[in-house]
Amino acid sequence: MTNQxxxxxxxxxxxxxxxxxxxxxxxxxxxxLDLPGASPISRLLPLGSRVYGDxxxxxxxxxxxxEGAVLTQVARQIGVSRENVFGLLEAIGGDCAGAxxxxxxxxxxxxxxxYRRISEQELSDELxxxxxxxxxxxxxGVRLSLAGAQNKLPVFFNEGNYYIPEGTSxxxxxxxxxxxxxxxxxxxxxxxxxxxxxxxxxVPTAQVVxxxxxxxxxxERYDRIWTASGEILRLHxxxxxxxxxxxxxxxxxxxxxPGFGNCFKLVEExxxxxxxxxxxxxxxxxxxxxxxxxxxxxxxxxxxxRDGLVxxxxxxxxxxxxxxxxLDSRFAMKMGGQRDPRYLPQDTLVGFAAxxxxxxxxxxxxxxxxxxxxxxxxxxxFSEYRGTFGDLVILGDIARVIDYRITxxxxxxxx
Numbered sequence: 169m170t171n172q173x174x175x176x177x178x179x180x181x182x183x184x185x186x187x188x189x190x191x192x193x194x195x196x197x198x199x200x201l202d203l204p205g206a207s208p209i210s211r212l213l214p215l216g217s218r219v220y221g222d223x224x225x226x227x228x229x230x231x232x233x234x235e236g237a238v239l240t241q242v243a244r245q246i247g248v249s250r251e252n253v254f255g256l257l258e259a260i261g262g263d264c265a266g267a268x269x270x271x272x273x274x275x276x277x278x279x280x281x282x283y284r285r286i287s288e289q290e291l292s293d294e295l296x297x298x299x300x301x302x303x304x305x306x307x308x309g310v311r312l313s314l315a316g317a318q319n320k321l322p323v324f325f326n327e328g329n330y331y332i333p334e335g336t337s338x339x340x341x342x343x344x345x346x347x348x349x350x351x352x353x354x355x356x357x358x359x360x361x362x363x364x365x366x367x368x369x370x371v372p373t374a375q376v377v378x379x380x381x382x383x384x385x386x387x388e389r390y391d392r393i394w395t396a397s398g399e400i401l402r403l404h405x406x407x408x409x410x411x412x413x414x415x416x417x418x419x420x421x422x423x424x425x426p427g428f429g430n431c432f433k434l435v436e437e438x439x440x441x442x443x444x445x446x447x448x449x450x451x452x453x454x455x456x457x458x459x460x461x462x463x464x465x466x467x468x469x470x471x472x473x474r475d476g477l478v479x480x481x482x483x484x485x486x487x488x489x490x491x492x493x494x495l496d497s498r499f500a501m502k503m504g505g506q507r508d509p510r511y512l513p514q515d516t517l518v519g520f521a522a523x524x525x526x527x528x529x530x531x532x533x534x535x536x537x538x539x540x541x542x543x544x545x546x547x548x549x550f551s552e553y554r555g556t557f558g559d560l561v562i563l564g565d566i567a568r569v570i571d572y573r574i575t576x577x578x579x580x581x582x583x
Contacts, residue, residue: 172273173258175209176336178402182209184273185229187254194225207404207473209268211411211438227413228406229253231467232264235416238319241299262336263322266391267402267473269336283324283331291330292380295321295345320344324400325386338402340392343377344385350492352562354383355553359566360459360486361387363549367541369451370482376557390482391472404473405481408434408466419467421501426466428453428501432524438471438478445480447534450526452483454538457503458577460490460569465500490573491565509576517580532581539574546570 173185175194180203183196194213200206201215208214210228230253234242239250248255261270286294298319322339324331333339347353354376361374374387391403409419411434412426421427426434432449439445449469456464463485472481489495490509498507504519506512517535521528546567553563 170258170272173254173261173270174273176269176271177209177267177404178269179336182206185225185254185257185270191222192225192229192254193219193221194229195219205476207476209404210406211471212413224413226253227415228410229257231407231410231416232257232261232268233416263333263339265407265470266405268404269402271336282334283337284334285329285331286323288330288379291323292382295343295379295382295384298345322389338392338400340389340400342387342389343379344387346383349494351565352560353487354385355557355560355562356491356566357385357485357487359549359553359563360461360488361484363459363542363546364455364483364486366545366549367451367455367538369455370448370480371486372482372484387484390484405470406473407468407470411438411471412466414466416467419465421465422507426501427523428503428520429523429525431466431469431501432526435480436525439480440477441479446526448480448483450524450531450534451538453501453503453524454535455542456486457499457509458539458542458570458573459486459566460488460497460509460573461486462489462495462497462509463487463500488566488569490569491562509573512576512580514580515583518583528583532583535577535581539577542570543574 171187174181175183175185180200181197182200183194186193186195196215196217198217201217206215210224212224213220213228233239233253233256239256242260243250243252243256248259250256257270258272261268263269298321321343322333323341323343324333324337324339325341344354344357358374358376361371364371365373372388372390374385377384377386391405392400393403394400408426408431409416412430414425418424432446435445435449436442452464452469455461468485469483470481471478490497497509499509503512504516504521504523506516506519517531518528521531524531550563550567554560557563
């Protein structure tokens with residue numbers, strides 16, 4: 169049984185993940201520390217020759233894994249405990265979020281990697297199997313991992329064809345199937361991502377694709393770039409829970425995860441462009457309020473490391489959860505000390521401004537601008553979606569949420 173895993177950033181060995189019984193440690197490779205321009209893999213794992221203990225190490229690496237029922241099924245598929253972070257990464261850590269990949273210590277990454285083309289029917293079959301076979305776990309040569317509790321599959325998509333990355337080859341897109349027992353989540357998420365782009369939020373391109381006769385959500389990976397020679401490279405990222413040392417099971421504020429105050433302070437301290445990124449984060453918070461996304465937690469915000477800079481990553485997992493009566497409508501992060509959007513006192517935005525350290529006049533003007541933009545852009549987008557997909561119930565439901573939240577927002581800015 170191996171007790172060491174090599175941690176790579178792209179094809180460069182950054183360090184060693186080691187287990188000693190139940191404890192995990194991480195240390196950087198001396199060769200990596202000597203590289204000009206080397207960057208840390210995490211805010212809480214800064215460059216240096218020390219050995220990092222279990223708390224900091226586990227908080228970063230456990231957040232690379234899937235969550236909830238998906239994690240349980242992956243663990244069952246590969247025959248390890250779901251609490252065994254080391255064993256899970258050994259099995260599925262070949263293509264994670266960002267530039268991190270994990271391999272058995274002593275082995276070398278494949279410089280070119282490989283891709284296995286998959287037909288639409290084969291891909292449809294694999295998507296059908298995701299609940300019992302997430303991330304193709306256990307398939308020879310396939311080592312894929314993404315955080316989150318939803319069924320999804322990383323793929324390489326090029327010129328209309330789909331490929332399964334094998335070994336350490338990077339994926340380029342993520343496929344998500346519809347969430348069972350919730351109506352039209354594929355249309356919902358694609359609409360919310362597209363609307364976000366139109367009102368100026370940085371988001372990756374998302375679209376509805378048809379695979380095996382069913383609608384599937386497909387989004388470009390923002391943590392991948394194409395080189396001039398036609399290669400695809402990983403960009404390193406870390407989500408806010410990783411940056412703050414919070415394990416994934418505590419990602420919600422009510423469980424000890426970050427709130428808005430923590431997030432804005434983190435941007436101020438860690439971003440290379442804190443003023444710009446604070447503006448993006450404020451727009452994200454307001455956008456989620458207006459579109460009814462109550463599941464905007466700390467793992468849905470990330471930093472992207474590129475060219476020696478640390479910047480807020482494009483936003484993802486934007487969906488109107490408020491349209492689903494069976495889901496909790498309360499905010500994942502309190503706004504001005506309030507969790508329930510149905511009962512917001514008049515001073516909610518004043519409290520929110522104080523919490524995030526931004527002048528209340530700026531919060532108010534940003535709120536007004538976002539409401540006006542969403543009202544204008546959503547009208548056009550609804551028309552386009554109805555022309556493409558028909559007069560779906562979900563579109564009317566999202567429209568009603570947006571109308572209600574804008575009405576509520578115009579009341580809250582009267583201070």
